[in-house]
Amino acid sequence: MASEITYAEVKFKNASPAAVVEVPPETKKHEHHPQKYPPWLPWLISLLLLLVCIAVIIALLGEYVQAGYRREWRCVSAVPRGKGQDWMCCPKGWKRFQKSCYYVSDDKMPWAESVQNCTGMGSHLVVINSKAEQAFLTNELRQSQKGTNYYIGLRAQVVGHWRWVDQTPYNETAAFWRTGEPSNVAVEMCVVIHSTTESHNWNDARCESHKRICEAAAVTA
Template sequence: MASEITYAEVKFPNASPAAAAEVPPKTKKQEHHPQKYPPWLPWLISLLLLLVCIALIIAFLVVPLSPSDEEPTALQQKFTEWQCDSAVPQGKGRGWTCCPKGWKRFQKSCYYLSDDRMRWAESEQNCTGMGSHLVVINTEAEQAFLTKELLDALGRNYYIGLRARQVGQWQWVDQTPFNATAAFWRKGEPSNVVAEPCVAIHTSSEIDNWNDSRCESHYRICEAAAVTV
């Protein structure tokens, strides 16, 4: 006799109602939380900004009052003692115009009146060796200044930086174009002869005091740009 098979429906209380296959749960998106900074960081940033502002103030106000970082001129390399005058009103900042001790200053130039005599070529070499050149006269004011200074000088004739490469063709040592209308020749000068290619100032109260001459031994006037600090 065959046994009777009985079917019964059994329900489990925690079972999923339909799950033929278990589906893996979706991965949760990672939540982004704002990063927390230490409370002292804003103070540090403020301090750095303050330091930058101070550095900029120093750069614009203090640095211009300091001596220039440019390479020293030939004149500065030759001399250690200087005479300086303020080139700007007091309290207006930097601006001292300096010449070597014993030199004369007029406007932006320094002048050396020698106490010994040399030929013209040697005179130019001597000036060059001091970081200068034989004087080049550009204005009537400059000529008047030198004329006045020479009244108390030792010699009668002082070489300037003017010479004729050919008769009547005058040339300044610094290649400044010669302006015949701004020359200060004595009456009857220049002679314009081959034997007198060099030019000297003859000590005189008259502003027109240049004369061409032989390139023999005379005193000299050297000129260099004044130094500003």
């Protein structure tokens, strides 16, 4: 007799299903990509900076040319004839005395603006150092309207303490005050020179609008 094969379903106790490993979803990596600039950008920036520098240089040269080379000069021989070709030169319209050039203004300005105006022309308010220089200026001013005041480079920061604009020590023995001057009062801290025939013609005055005399060293060529 053929034997019968019996299949039986067998269940095991404490059997657990295969462990399921949960794999977390793949996290996306956020990579930082640096911003890329065109390779020609640094060259462009350098070119722009170069152009700005060139423009500044041209502007400065333009001012120098306008103030210097375009100025007309008048020159006289600084040595006797036959002993060389040295010349003493002053800008056109300026007066020369010894080794200095003098500008006598036609307009009026307060003290501070007068200082700036002379400085802008490469000079300073006149500093009078000798009797000969004082005589030269007095003679030049005789051609002006009598009684007109011209600033010179002498001023007091403290009443009675006079100082020249170029820091030259004030020498009382080389001062040319009018009789009774200076009055040495707080409201008159600037000094003017009068257009008069008198040799002593300085006066302390209010720092208001007056004409002015600028002085610069003559140029040797």
